[in-house]
Amino acid sequence: MSPAGARGRLDVNIKQKSFRAASGGKLHVLGELVFSLRSGELAALVGPSGCGKTTLLRIVAGLDRDFDGHVAIPAHGTLAMVFQEPRLLPWRTVEQNVRLAAPRASDAGLEMLFQTLGLEAHRDHYPGELSLGLARRVALARAFAVKPDLLLLDEPFVSLDDALAARLREELAELVNRRPVTTLLVTHNVEEAIGLADRLLLLSIGPARIVADVAVARPRAAHTPAELAALRHEIARRLNQPFSRENL
Amino acid sequence: MSPAGARGRLDVNIKQKSFRAASGGKLHVLGELVFSLRSGELAALVGPSGCGKTTLLRIVAGLDRDFDGHVAIPAHGTLAMVFQEPRLLPWRTVEQNVRLAAPRASDAGLEMLFQTLGLEAHRDHYPGELSLGLARRVALARAFAVKPDLLLLDEPFVSLDDALAARLREELAELVNRRPVTTLLVTHNVEEAIGLADRLLLLSIGPARIVADVAVARPRAAHTPAELAALRHEIARRLNQPFSRENL
Amino acid sequence: SATAEDRIRLAVQRTGTLAWELDVIRTHGLDRKFDLAIETVELASTEAGKIALKGGSADLMLSDWLWVARERSLGDNLVFYPSSSTLGAVMVPAHSSIREIVGLRGKKLAVAGGPLDKSWLLLQALARQSGLDLKKQTTVVYGAPPLLSEKALQGEIDATLTFWNFCADLESKGYRRAIAMDDVVKGLGARGPVALVGYTFDGTWAVRNRSTVERFLAAARQAKDILASSQPEWQRLAPRIRISDATALAIYRQRYGEGIVRRPFADEEADARALYLVLAEIGGAELVGPARELPAGTFYRPAAAE
Amino acid sequence: MGMRLVSLALLIAAWYVGSQLAGARLLPDPQAVALAIVDEARSGALAFNLGATLARVAVAFVIAMALGSLIGLIMGRSRIADRLGDPWLIVLLNLPALVIIVLAYVWAGLTETAAIAAVALNKLPIATVTVREGARSLDHALDDMAQVFRMGAWTRLRHVVLPQLAPYLAAAARSGLSLVWKIVLIVELLGRPNGVGFEIGVAFQLFDVTRILAYALAFIAVMLAIETFLVQPLERHVARWRPRPA
């Protein structure tokens, strides 16, 4: 519990979270969910569609305070999030969107970022003039430009072609390596999770619990095909085991 | 050119399409794009992010008439589309959303569809109460419920966990097998494309042209790993060749 | 039952004198006596009557000859028959030092009805004779009469030129008539009390319905006489006038009685002619329209007068 | 509901304090006005006049809202209609109520039709302007969706367009109702033999503030009731899909 470690530390201790639907029913979405991330740790959240990953991210981000439990995010740290949809301000250009979220970003830094993400040509475009993939990249640029201490990523690399996605994953790995960024990454792509994460948190459906907390040995470095296959197998076993209805 | 064939036939003959941006510039998005689909044929459109796939789909759907060229869609046929984002009516429930688009769908048919897509529990929910994955499934349900003659799918299976995506791919294959549905499927997932399509149309970037039109031998059936590897290689080669800037 | 000729439609302001007279006509069966079917369009404001008459929704209303003259000069065949010479006054608080027109110099003067109000114009004309330019040498405030009465009571205003019924109200609350318009009119050369207000109707219509008009004027005259002579009538009318205060009611009665036209028709017309010149000079074309003098035929001539 | 009552109580308390400070002649206190309302109610005059006014308000409101919304929708969606209609709209919008009322009465006589037409014409451009803004900001994405699925005109209007226009319609309706009522007052003042406006006009001639307030408040009470028991439940129903605010 060094000061530096505590500074970037994320403690999640959710007792339960439920939604009340407009039609009247009550939906118990998250069950007991307890985990911590060390400063700079990258955890991948993997779980079936609709299990509560976004809900968890929103709680961590402080957007939803209507739950039982407690979440401690890095004190005084900056926060960045890539939402599941781009969430850009339609009436501001690409560049303005990024600058408004990251007013302290340097011109050179932005230049680099736009270059990496293939957005140079679109700086002055409005979000309505972008393809979805481009818009998602702007959302990534916005999150990266902030230089966050806590980074929440909700399926950041979907809707991108493989080559581009690979490049952006590298970019993320680099960002996280350069300085400690505590990161929660939601993904349906197990390969992606293994490639990027220090830990995999596997979630069950209804209400979501952590069914497995798998450490990935050599984080963010290449795995041998054999290691990979072993991990995949392990994950599939754990994910399939605890619930019967949704078969993964 | 039998009447039955002509009925479901799709002829695309685009000379060029460009956008005028609010900031003033003109963006030449589509170059010469000529192809036809036989009735019941399923073509996958694969191309880099931002290359113009959605633009092409919108033109085919008749949503954008501001282009040079001509598109003939199945006459008198019904049309269904899965947009790149769910595009549900936020003020109507899941079931109403589907029924409004497919007023002739039978109760039993809908029942089945909701079951397959894991939406039974969400029939009375409003879109704002759904996870993105759930919302995407509703958009799929809506398109399937229409029983279309021409089906346009813009990355329909992203944001879903692998197991679910696999199940839905099967569902699509079945739908298309049951009766002839001329289908254009946009995807970044080459595996998916090979698994589902009769033909792969590989698009280049800026302005988009068809760089390769690859026939997939045994459509919608299992391929041997060797065949698959050969195909993937072929596709990668073709996609990488013609453009230098974006390296895929 | 009345025939078509006997029908006459009146635009009546609910709180106005015509409404009182009409009440008396009905109560005393004067309408039946003169074989009239009187229909009324009750209205809440003076201007509404003009709309009614112009739009053809009423045959007859109460107005002043100044407006009738203006309309005639602009081509509308309206005619006027004098009804009342009751005029307003400049009202001041009981202890005020203002006793005559020159006393207004440097004071704050409220004027009901705006810059083209006839009393206001006449007052200005008379003031000029004493070398006083009221527009320049007093602080003039225009406003709706009820509002000005209230302002006067609040003490925001030194003197208030307002309509006679508002004068009566103020008088009952201890205000004094500093300058009566009757005197102003005389000061400007009129030989007697001038009936500025009268029955106004369409000349063409009057020609076609001569007998009806005259029977109505006769009925109205009888009603006026009843009102002038009968205290109980006023008691009965009090709720309609919406006055409960006995002092005020007495003042109302007195002023009303004084205003009944008793002069020969020709005298009225001659005085009107004289005053018209005064008004035309001070109000200009904006007020009177293109005519330089009182247009011929402004005053309706009943058969009896010919 | 509880909060609403608290708020109303505060309002009446504020009024009471105000009347104590200003003096009863300038601002009668709540009791005096309540008594005047009771008086008018007993004599039947209140119900009669309020009924007359409400009928006019209702008819003029419905006509103006329906026509105004329709025109606004068309102008918001079609550029040509907007360009052509805009100057007319601005002229009508800025034509003084008095002018419209006088012209209507002069042409159509002092009739009920003229009165209602005049009110509707005064309100119409305001509804149009508001709904036009709504139509301009309609979501093209949903439009496209409706077109792809070949939804019929009625379905589109009802399920795609109207829900998006709902807040604009609500704004137009609420401000419009109050506007219609304000103009009905003038219309009644200028040419109707009954109604709240007529009574207020008469009371004003006599500077009877108590009666003015009595009639004004009687109408406001009706509006408050409509708002509380009709409009707000309806609004909650229409907006039930919306994530609730804090």
Add this chain to the structure above:
Amino acid sequence: MGMRLVSLALLIAAWYVGSQLAGARLLPDPQAVALAIVDEARSGALAFNLGATLARVAVAFVIAMALGSLIGLIMGRSRIADRLGDPWLIVLLNLPALVIIVLAYVWAGLTETAAIAAVALNKLPIATVTVREGARSLDHALDDMAQVFRMGAWTRLRHVVLPQLAPYLAAAARSGLSLVWKIVLIVELLGRPNGVGFEIGVAFQLFDVTRILAYALAFIAVMLAIETFLVQPLERHVARWRPRPA
């Protein structure tokens, strides 16, 4: 621009035909009104009165829009504020203009301040109601985004909230300006010694429709100019990000 001129020409043609049908006394033709405008302009009365009215309109409008939007924003975003403020809002909304004007004059004297306060108070609830609807339909998703990125209050207001409120503000401003002007007329009629309303009141006493129209149209011309050269270019600029309609 061309379309606008065509539309205006059509309007004047319609007016001309109308005046021929109705007769010049009831609806003076365009030339007569134009002549009256020129006359008034020559004497300097037009500029003087128009200036006085425009000044009142401008001040009252700015006050009412600023305060009304602020209150509307707060009520739209906070449930408690909405519950507490709503009855007051409805009362103010439905209080007849006459009542507010008379009370303002009675309390604050026949002064400019009273006049402007009365107008602003009449317009305020309408701006509030419109902006409240806008605030109610603000996008929570963007709010969340702004919160996550710790955007400051000013940034949020300017870049997140105001662009969403833009159509509501436009509707409130446009309908509000016309309303302010309508009420300024009554205020001037009842207790100001100058201004377009005062002149119209005088002309109305004489039933001088030509002069009424002359003053009304002079004001409308100013509004048309503001709309064409100021508001619409601004609107186009603000909405440049929107996909253009057909």
